[in-house]
Amino acid sequence: MTERTLILDCKNKIGEQIKICGWVYTRRDHGKILFLDVIDRSGMMQVVVSAIHLGGVKAHLPGELRPQDVVCITGQVNKRPEHLINKNIPTGEIEILAEDIEVLSKAEELPFDMGGKSLDLQLPTLLDYRSLTLRHPKVKSIFKVQASLLEGFRNAAKAIDCTEIIVPTIAASSTEGGAEVFKVDYYGHKAFLTQSPQLYKQMLVPVLERVFVITKAYRAEPSVTTFHLSEITQMDCEIGFAQFPDLLDLLEKVAAETIKHAENQCKEILNEFAIEPVAFGKIPRLTLREAQELIYKEFGRDVRKEKDLSRQDEVDLCKWAKEKHHSDFVTVTHFPTKAKPFYTKPDPENPEYSLSYDLLFRGVEILSGSQRINDYQQLVESIESRGMSTKDFGMYLQAFKYGMPPEGGFSFGLERVTMHVLELANIREASLFPRDMERVDIRLR
């Protein structure tokens, strides 16, 4: 029995007898000859099938083969005729002349055509058939970019000396207040799914000083938009002995390196999605008020009294940063203290504003964070001033009783970053199995 050869490795086996295994992607009938595109994890291969070469016993097979059939094909690797070369794929100069075909698993007839360059389906259909639609090369490639973003983030976090931690997702009280929280029946007790790893990563600062975590966060948002999911993946860092300017340096470094890593690893995919190279000029930094002045001056819109950036503000600021600073990123700091969570440190020079920051990328906020309150008494006052009870923060406050250095951190949403790096229309496309109020794999209503 011939050993399996990965499709990509066939490039170096011209003239040799090999066996490939994979899924039939498309079939094109040309009279007595059938062309198959076969996919495995390494790439795509054109296979030429004719009943004559297959011999008598399997002569019926070509007629029965259909997309998504799982096959092993034995044959010779040949150079393609000059006029059939496909320069867009790494195996575009070769093909296999099938001498034997083994069908390992038959596929049902597909409910829609999967052979096009894009999979042009409405979102509900894309998700109703998620096990199938994920197989389309362009859909699948979204998740190769996602895997690369995960790797890039971890590399960047380790490069700034963060240790990886695992934090719980079931908690006894809602982390940041608010109603948008999922309840769990926990052995008859009331518990919640965590809205973020925030409190736990802070508690680890006095343990490991610099930590990173990739974990789930849950938001029971009772609304359907193109940019919210009920279950997301957060990539977080938390850093001890860091003051505000250090934190800005570190967040910009981690964010840029995460995206740069994916860009370097996934060049072909980004081309396929027609994504422009990212501009990595020095990232401009503006306070919210400076940003609003800039928008007034450059774009003629007076938003100087707003408490936050609107989506249009984010778009305009990024446009300005790209043109003036050759940067696809802008950092905006000093949002109003009242609009930020209780652990956010107010600016000592003007406590109405906080030592908080958002990182914008191509018109959208992809990362946010802040310097944190590290003084126990100030933290207790901040919790109480928001009408919350310190009783719900017992283990968290303990960390501040026993010595907490100045510290801060930041947080990315993986699906959101994936969505914006690939310019997808809907965040659901950036999640293998998206969770929202209408769907848990199957539709809920």
Add this chain to the structure above:
Amino acid sequence: MTERTLILDCKNKIGEQIKICGWVYTRRDHGKILFLDVIDRSGMMQVVVSAIHLGGVKAHLPGELRPQDVVCITGQVNKRPEHLINKNIPTGEIEILAEDIEVLSKAEELPFDMGGKSLDLQLPTLLDYRSLTLRHPKVKSIFKVQASLLEGFRNAAKAIDCTEIIVPTIAASSTEGGAEVFKVDYYGHKAFLTQSPQLYKQMLVPVLERVFVITKAYRAEPSVTTFHLSEITQMDCEIGFAQFPDLLDLLEKVAAETIKHAENQCKEILNEFAIEPVAFGKIPRLTLREAQELIYKEFGRDVRKEKDLSRQDEVDLCKWAKEKHHSDFVTVTHFPTKAKPFYTKPDPENPEYSLSYDLLFRGVEILSGSQRINDYQQLVESIESRGMSTKDFGMYLQAFKYGMPPEGGFSFGLERVTMHVLELANIREASLFPRDMERVDIRLR
């Protein structure tokens, strides 16, 4: 203002003026001189403090300093006198003579002594004060090993060409049947926390062929033991176009490399825990029945009619493997089909037994898995034969309708591996914030 120097980097700064920042770990009073051990993320430093060197303004400080105070200390790096050298730590030949001390955050008086080599507390106290007890060097080092196991697993999974995936933890039905499942109120609908990533990773085989995932798994086990948690971290691989012998090769490779990576990276910690080097001889493979025969022959216990291995069986098999094969691992295969989940493939040669496997390590199962049923019809029959409804597996079965190759995979529990690599007495010690039926940070009753 002097820039901060990491403690470990002081080794190369003898005679220089530096500033270190960290936590006071211990204080030892010697009359007019005070010795502090100060910890930061890189190591521990002995600091010599005397009121004279600190000068008038801060002369009161040494008397007030206590463990866990957060300090920045400026002074000169000196060689220690010969008789005070500590060869057990990388900074044992130097010390700092304090000339200025800045207290960034005061700690309350500790509820127990944290200065010993081990933290000898009862488990409830260890967990009631988790934010504090995690700071003890020996407790903290458990989680450095854990981070290293995570990295080792990812490296090993990538080395066999697996792509990282993110799978959901909220599902519409319980993944593997059984009552031990947490219920979530999902926008008024009934949903569950997933018991494992099993079904999702299988659905990804036709997409990416080889995948790995690190994710949460939840088990509502209404029992308190030393080796169960309600929320665990699973490290899983799933591999397409793999037959049973391939799967055995791959699981042994991934498991051994994961542990080898942690062993290489954490030599000092493993010494501290008095852990013997792992024996990486060729891993012996036995079927369950062969293993039982061996136990009968070598250890005189007749367990030949049992359906599973007992804990004593696991201990004996590992003892045998260590002595006869210089291996701390043993692979046991072919457990009874009825004892395994519905997706486990029965051995075609004897369907009473299944193509399943456990990997034992030093007397305990740390990994398990199987070749899976990849035929749609056989899978439907297996689900129905166990009294479950195919309606609950809609999206999962879809993946098998459209072409699924022979495939299989395996799964580690991160906390369990951490526990056994470090020979901890209780799995709760291997989780930063363990979840069980009695505790969610605070005690539930």
